[in-house]
Amino acid sequence: MLTFIIRRIAALVPLLLIVSVIVFGLIVLVPGDASTTLAGGDQATPARILQVRHQLGLDRSFLSQYGRWAGHAIHLDFGRSLYSNQTITSEIWQRFPITLQIAGGALFFGLLIGVPLGIISGIRPRSVADRAVVFGTSAAIAMPSFWLALILILNFAVYRQILPSRGFVNFSDSPYEWFRHLLLPWIALGVLTAATIARQLRGALADVMASDHIRTSRSKGLAPLKVVGKHGLKNASAPVLTVVGLQVAYLVGGTVIVESIFGIAGLGSYVLTAVTRDDLPAIQGSVMFIALLTIIVNLLVDVSYALLNPKVRVE
Numbered sequence: 628m629l630t631f632i633i634r635r636i637a638a639l640v641p642l643l644l645i646v647s648v649i650v651f652g653l654i655v656l657v658p659g660d661a662s663t664t665l666a667g668g669d670q671a672t673p674a675r676i677l678q679v680r681h682q683l684g685l686d687r688s689f690l691s692q693y694g695r696w697a698g699h700a701i702h703l704d705f706g707r708s709l710y711s712n713q714t715i716t717s718e719i720w721q722r723f724p725i726t727l728q729i730a731g732g733a734l735f736f737g738l739l740i741g742v743p744l745g746i747i748s749g750i751r752p753r754s755v756a757d758r759a760v761v762f763g764t765s766a767a768i769a770m771p772s773f774w775l776a777l778i779l780i781l782n783f784a785v786y787r788q789i790l791p792s793r794g795f796v797n798f799s800d801s802p803y804e805w806f807r808h809l810l811l812p813w814i815a816l817g818v819l820t821a822a823t824i825a826r827q828l829r830g831a832l833a834d835v836m837a838s839d840h841i842r843t844s845r846s847k848g849l850a851p852l853k854v855v856g857k858h859g860l861k862n863a864s865a866p867v868l869t870v871v872g873l874q875v876a877y878l879v880g881g882t883v884i885v886e887s888i889f890g891i892a893g894l895g896s897y898v899l900t901a902v903t904r905d906d907l908p909a910i911q912g913s914v915m916f917i918a919l920l921t922i923i924v925n926l927l928v929d930v931s932y933a934l935l936n937p938k939v940r941v942e
Contacts (some may be wrong), residue, residue, distance in 0.1 A: 635929050636670035639922055646922070647700065650915045651693045696911070705912025710904055715912035719894060723916075726796060726893035729886070730878035732813040737820030737874065742867075743822070745828025749863070752833045760825060767822035773884045780888070783811060793890035812889050816881050820874045827870045831863035838862075865932060872928035876921040 687695075699706065705715035748760040784792035790811055796804040882895030894913060901909035 632706025632930060635926055639926065642723050642922065645695055646918045647915065648693065648916060650911055651808070652694055672836050700912075700915060705857060705915065706908040707850050708901075708909050709906045715908055718897065718909070719916050722892060722894045722897050725796055725891060726879065726882050726886070726895055728798075729809060729812050729816065729882055729893060731893065732809055733816035733820060734871070736813045736817030736826055738871075739821075740817070741821035741826045742825030742828060744825040745832060745867075746860070748825065748829040752829075760829065762898065764822035767818050768826075770818065772815050772819060773888060775818060776811070776885055776888045779811045779815055789833055795891045795893075800931050810884075812891065815888075816884055820878065823870055823874060824867060828863060828867050831856060832887055834859070837856070837864045867929050868928050872924050875924045876917075879920060 663778065684820070703716050705719075707714055708718060711718070719770075729783040742833070744760050744764070748757040749835070751757055780792045783790045791808050792807055792811070796808050882893055883899050885891075886895040887899055888895045894917075898910065898913045900906075
């Protein structure tokens with residue numbers, strides 16, 4: 628098992644290198660010129676713009692800039708924000724726990740709703756319950772998270788005033804208010820996750836329940852709960868793990884819009900603010916951090932595969 632993990636980690640090194648090159652290439656793709664903005668915008672003189680470009684290192688070659696940035700990024704040093712003059716790493720660590728609470732709660736909501744729906748639909752394909760689940764999940768997948776967030780705000784915050792529409796409260800300050808402020812963001816992000824997990828689990832479980840070893844388990848007189856829980860779900864869980872790994876990246880990325888709608892100062896709103904301000908170091912650092920987080924989650928998914936299926940380790 629240790630050898631398998633080491634091989635997977637070694638395979639991530641070239642992937643991280645490619646991702647870092649793409650992320651740093653944002654300096655070329657992002658519209659606008661940060662040096663012009665910092666030099667005074669429309670009132671900036673050409674001499675002042677050149678001076679700022681030299682201070683930021685933007686007058687060097689791409690490879691020279693990338694080598695200098697990558698050398699610091701290895702130590703999780705992404706430079707300083709062009710506007711706050713704070714280190715990017717410190718600003719990310721201040722905001723990431725908030726985003727983690729939103730994404731983690733949405734993932735929990737997705738599993739809490741999606742797994743039971745997938746089981747109900749998968750053990751009885753083409754039944755009335757299965758058709759209802761398929762219809763509901765199709766509608767949920769078609770709804771954009773930002774549209775659902777606005778609908779939730781209108782119905783629960785504006786019209787009925789049951790839940791707050793903006794802000795964030797720390798769990799240590801008030802667990803009840805913490806839950807109330809995060810419930811709508813959890814639902815807005817978690818509905819798509821629940822629908823995706825339910826659809827994937829439904830297909831995998833339906834195939835497993837039609838296999839020969841399930842028929843054998845039933846013929847031996849095993850209880851239906853044991854047949855589904857021990858034999859069915861274990862074999863159908865591998866595709867679901869893939870979906871969960873992909874959903875983590877979606878949830879972290881989805882907070883960019885949802886945090887702005889609900890007025891939460893997390894990592895997502897930080898990325899959006901950096902883009903609007905042409906804060907290149909903040910854009911590069913935050914996007915690289917999200918990419919690194921996604922790679923780590925995929926590594927954990929691979930390890931989970933090996934734990935569930937020993938054949939993966941051999942291969």
